[in-house]
Amino acid sequence: MQYPQLSLLLEAGGILACNRHLTASHRVPAVANYFLTGEIMQKEKTHATAIELKGITKTFGSVVANNQIDLSVRKGEILALLGENGSGKTTLMNMLSGIYRPDSGSVLLNGEAVTINSPEDAIEFGIGMIHQHFKLVDVLSATDNIMLGVKGGSRWLKKTRSDKIQEISRHFGLDISPEKKIYQMSVGEKQTVEILKVMYRNANILILDEPTAVLTPQETKKLFDILRRMKAEGCAIIIITHKLNEVMEISDRVTILRKGESIATVETAETNAHELTELMVGRPVELSIDRPENGFEETLLEVHHLTVANEEGFEAIQDIKFELKRGEILGVAGIAGSGQKELCEAMAGLLPVSKGAILYNKENIIGKSPEEIIKMGISMSFIPEDRLGMGLAASMGMVDNMMLKTYKKNKGPFVSRKEARELSKRLIKQLGIVTPGVDTPVRRLSGGNVQKVLLGREIESNPNVLITAYAVRGLDINSSYTIYDSLNEQKQKGVGILFIGEDLDVMLELCDRIMVLCHGKVTGIVEAKTSTKEEIGLLMTGGSGKEGSADA
Amino acid sequence: MIINFLFAAIKAGTPLLFGTTGEIMTQKTGNLNLGVEGMMFMGAFVGFFTGYKTGSITLALLAAFAVGVFAALIYAFLTVSLRANQNVTGLTLTIFGTGFAQFFGERMIAAAPDKSPKLPAELVAALSEKAIPLLGDIPYIGKLLFSHNIIVYLGVCIAFICGIYINRTKAGLNMRAVGENPAAADAAGINVTAVKYIHILAGGGICGIGGAYLSLINGGGVWNNSCVNGQGWIAVALVIFASWSPVKAILGSLIFGAFSVLQFYVPKDIIELPNAFYIALPFLITIIVLVFTSMKKSKEGAQPAGCGINYFREDR
Numbered sequence: 001m002q003y004p005q006l007s008l009l010l011e012a013g014g015i016l017a018c019n020r021h022l023t024a025s026h027r028v029p030a031v032a033n034y035f036l037t038g039e040i041m042q043k044e045k046t047h048a049t050a051i052e053l054k055g056i057t058k059t060f061g062s063v064v065a066n067n068q069i070d071l072s073v074r075k076g077e078i079l080a081l082l083g084e085n086g087s088g089k090t091t092l093m094n095m096l097s098g099i100y101r102p103d104s105g106s107v108l109l110n111g112e113a114v115t116i117n118s119p120e121d122a123i124e125f126g127i128g129m130i131h132q133h134f135k136l137v138d139v140l141s142a143t144d145n146i147m148l149g150v151k152g153g154s155r156w157l158k159k160t161r162s163d164k165i166q167e168i169s170r171h172f173g174l175d176i177s178p179e180k181k182i183y184q185m186s187v188g189e190k191q192t193v194e195i196l197k198v199m200y201r202n203a204n205i206l207i208l209d210e211p212t213a214v215l216t217p218q219e220t221k222k223l224f225d226i227l228r229r230m231k232a233e234g235c236a237i238i239i240i241t242h243k244l245n246e247v248m249e250i251s252d253r254v255t256i257l258r259k260g261e262s263i264a265t266v267e268t269a270e271t272n273a274h275e276l277t278e279l280m281v282g283r284p285v286e287l288s289i290d291r292p293e294n295g296f297e298e299t300l301l302e303v304h305h306l307t308v309a310n311e312e313g314f315e316a317i318q319d320i321k322f323e324l325k326r327g328e329i330l331g332v333a334g335i336a337g338s339g340q341k342e343l344c345e346a347m348a349g350l351l352p353v354s355k356g357a358i359l360y361n362k363e364n365i366i367g368k369s370p371e372e373i374i375k376m377g378i379s380m381s382f383i384p385e386d387r388l389g390m391g392l393a394a395s396m397g398m399v400d401n402m403m404l405k406t407y408k409k410n411k412g413p414f415v416s417r418k419e420a421r422e423l424s425k426r427l428i429k430q431l432g433i434v435t436p437g438v439d440t441p442v443r444r445l446s447g448g449n450v451q452k453v454l455l456g457r458e459i460e461s462n463p464n465v466l467i468t469a470y471a472v473r474g475l476d477i478n479s480s481y482t483i484y485d486s487l488n489e490q491k492q493k494g495v496g497i498l499f500i501g502e503d504l505d506v507m508l509e510l511c512d513r514i515m516v517l518c519h520g521k522v523t524g525i526v527e528a529k530t531s532t533k534e535e536i537g538l539l540m541t542g543g544s545g546k547e548g549s550a551d552a
Numbered sequence: 553m554i555i556n557f558l559f560a561a562i563k564a565g566t567p568l569l570f571g572t573t574g575e576i577m578t579q580k581t582g583n584l585n586l587g588v589e590g591m592m593f594m595g596a597f598v599g600f601f602t603g604y605k606t607g608s609i610t611l612a613l614l615a616a617f618a619v620g621v622f623a624a625l626i627y628a629f630l631t632v633s634l635r636a637n638q639n640v641t642g643l644t645l646t647i648f649g650t651g652f653a654q655f656f657g658e659r660m661i662a663a664a665p666d667k668s669p670k671l672p673a674e675l676v677a678a679l680s681e682k683a684i685p686l687l688g689d690i691p692y693i694g695k696l697l698f699s700h701n702i703i704v705y706l707g708v709c710i711a712f713i714c715g716i717y718i719n720r721t722k723a724g725l726n727m728r729a730v731g732e733n734p735a736a737a738d739a740a741g742i743n744v745t746a747v748k749y750i751h752i753l754a755g756g757g758i759c760g761i762g763g764a765y766l767s768l769i770n771g772g773g774v775w776n777n778s779c780v781n782g783q784g785w786i787a788v789a790l791v792i793f794a795s796w797s798p799v800k801a802i803l804g805s806l807i808f809g810a811f812s813v814l815q816f817y818v819p820k821d822i823i824e825l826p827n828a829f830y831i832a833l834p835f836l837i838t839i840i841v842l843v844f845t846s847m848k849k850s851k852e853g854a855q856p857a858g859c860g861i862n863y864f865r866e867d868r
């Protein structure tokens with residue numbers, strides 16, 4: 001086994017220095033203990049509580065984000081934290097990592113009360129957090145980001161410094177290029193860097209805030225393998241996710257938050273997805289997706305031989321062909337990066353098209369400006385992987401963000417806020433957006449609620465064609481189903497919907513037909529009613545069994 | 553002739569080099585300080601006054617550095633601790649610094665024996681251009697590179713040291729991280745406030761020395777109430793030209809120094825241009841440079857992403 005060697009190496013490197021402020025019994029991280037004293041220690045460790053929160057309250061102005069929350073996690077345990085969007089999960093975890101300070105309540109680390117005043121303190125206590133929105137410096141390399149702020153060692157940056165990083169990566173089966181800059185990385189790679197960052201600091205309490213929201217199923221599987229491994233080594237892990245199947249798969253216990261209060265903690269083995277949803281929402285909910293039939297027949301949109309090169313000049317979409325009918329939801333499935341983004345951008349007029357035609361009511365829209373395309377009734381909402389950024393002005397309130405899309409309809413030089421204000425209020429009700437008011441800057445909202453604002457605006461702009469990509473990324477389960485319902489509502493009005501998604505189970509229930517992309521080509525268009533996950537999975541990897549097995 | 557021209561360009565470019573290096577240090581840590589002009593003015597007066605009273609070059613430069621640090625401290629306190637708007641604070645500092653130097657400059661003139669404060673002779677001698685033994689004897693190169701006043705060498709040294717500091721040390725890495733993404737740096741356990749203060753103050757001090765250069769060297773030993781005269785603004789623009797690298801700033805300030813002395817080296821009988829044109833030239837070039845540099849899109853060698861935005865941990 002490799003690990004004792006590693007911990008020695010780490011110790012030699014002096015990076016255990018972060019534990020110097022703890023009493024002697026805590027100085028050796030749990031992971032190292034395991035190998036020093038073997039099974040007995042391991043048993044003891046798994047029962048000891050690593051960290052406990054008691055009566056934590058946190059308010060932002062009039063918003064009570066956390067109200068008297070209790071929570072505890074043991075060594076060698078994975079605790080899932082579950083709750084609707086805006087229920088206070090991120091806020092609570094930010095208090096553990098030193099970003100926020102609680103108004104009241106106490107934190108016990110290994111049974112002793114501690115105060116975490118800054119991220120620096122949190123790191124010294126062995127707490128590492130992977131944030132919902134990554135905290136990485138774009139223009140720096142992976143190594144620089146990992147080493148950032150690490151105390152001790154030479155004052156100079158050295159060329160050979162990535163040895164330890166490589167060692168840790170090998171141990172956990174991670175794969176990174178140490179000198180690659182963050183801005184050149186995919187989200188999966190960025191997350192790997194974040195993971196290495198906390199491991200390099202020898203964290204033995206690990207917090208992950210929606211780590212899987214932007215990962216492909218393969219990447220998620222890999223992440224879970226790592227988490228299980230860390231758990232076996234005695235780490236305490238808290239994971240936030242909205243995907244109930246993941247909760248069931250990875251966690252030992254689940255703590256549920258609702259409107260800023262801790263409602264219950266249950267053993268994962270003794271519960272099920274249905275019960276968890278009810279606890280989360282606070283009332284019985286029916287989770288089912290309709291696929292209403294309608295009589296629309298005419299073709300709305302035809303795409304012929306479309307070829308699109310992305311910003312790097314690489315042909316991300318190659319010669320694809322499909323059509324979209326009125327009152328139809330056409331799903332687009334595919335491994336992340338198979339050309340979904342470029343397809344959206346080309347249809348919205350944001351990316352130049354190299355070849356082919358997009359006919360909308362028999363009129364070619366290629367070469368038209370994004371504004372003209374919006375005027376024709378084609379609306380796009382793309383939830384980007386970083387989930388902020390695209391389409392919303394973060395420091396403006398909901399009303400102003402609604403107006404960004406509608407102000408052009410106004411005649412004369414002045415804008416009218418009345419309509420936008422009403423629309424905002426309607427969306428808050430319809431989608432259950434948690435916000436103090438329609439004028440609160442949207443960046444203050446929780447991750448999921450920001451997204452509801454964007455999505456709501458696009459759906460409400462009364463388009464004829466609606467393109468949505470990753471609509472429910474980061475949304476809680478109840479909100480996801482609300483979104484599916486409003487998509488169906490639009491569909492019944494005769495809107496043609498292009499639904500770019502990740503969750504095949506959902507797509508099979510919601511969509512009428514599913515188009516599968518692989519490396520920028522269409523490998524098949526199937527009827528959702530009669531197709532299976534396996535069939536689509538095969539098409540996603542190119543349709544040939546060989547490639548499929550290579551990917552698995 | 554050409555050697556003389558380049559020599560004069562180096563001489564004229566040095567105050568810009570100080571201003572630019574100081575502002576690079578400030579911007580790299582995520583703060584845009586438009587008060588360079590003001591800090592240089594304060595450095596100019598305090599440097600001159602100290603030299604005038606003590607005759608010591610070391611004390612003059614130290615005093616100029618100290619007043620630059622003091623001015624930057626006001627700026628840092630307002631923007632980092634109180635989170636005031638960086639642009640407004642910087643502009644205010646420029647107005648304040650200019651007024652400060654001219655007010656006390658006027659008093660100094662009034663108090664001087666013949667209404668014209670002159671530096672003591674021993675200080676003028678210490679500030680004069682001297683060839684370095686041996687190196688200064690090399691033909692052409694010796695005159696061009698090794699026969700300057702001592703502050704020129706100080707400026708080049710500071711620029712190189714800052715360049716190495718930013719790119720090769722851990723403290724420099726921390727500073728870059730704070731400038732690019734303070735939230736990320738904070739989460740990594742870096743004390744964002746401390747890092748910002750240290751580098752804003754250091755930057756201010758360096759600008760202060762640049763100001764002292766203008767009053768001690770360029771003024772020919774006599775105080776002049778408008779000795780800085782827009783050089784601080786050119787330094788701010790030069791930061792962009794140098795793409796936030798102190799070492800590139802050496803080249804940039806040389807080029808701008810060359811433009812500002814061009815009028816004395818263009819043969820009048822061949823090309824006849826009005827004086828006003830030459831005075832406007834550096835500013836004109838600044839505008840052109842800004843247009844061109846703003847067209848390039850690379851992520852590296854660009855303004856630090858967090859520049860101009862105040863950081864507050866609990867906000868998001």
Ligand SMILES: Nc1ncnc2c1ncn2[C@@H]1O[C@H](COP(=O)(O)OP(=O)(O)OP(=O)(O)O)[C@@H](O)[C@H]1O
Nearest residue numbers: 060065085086087088089090091444445446447448
């Ligand atoms: N810095 C802040 N300033 C103002 N309000 C905030 C701040 N941080 C959080 N809030 C508010 O606190 C509440 C809880 O937000 P939090 O981000 O913790 O939710 P969450 O459970 O993580 O939701 P999601 O699943 O959408 O990420 C929200 O109403 C949010 O608007």
Ligand SMILES: [Mg+2]
Nearest residue numbers: 090132446447
């Ligand atoms: Mg959250």
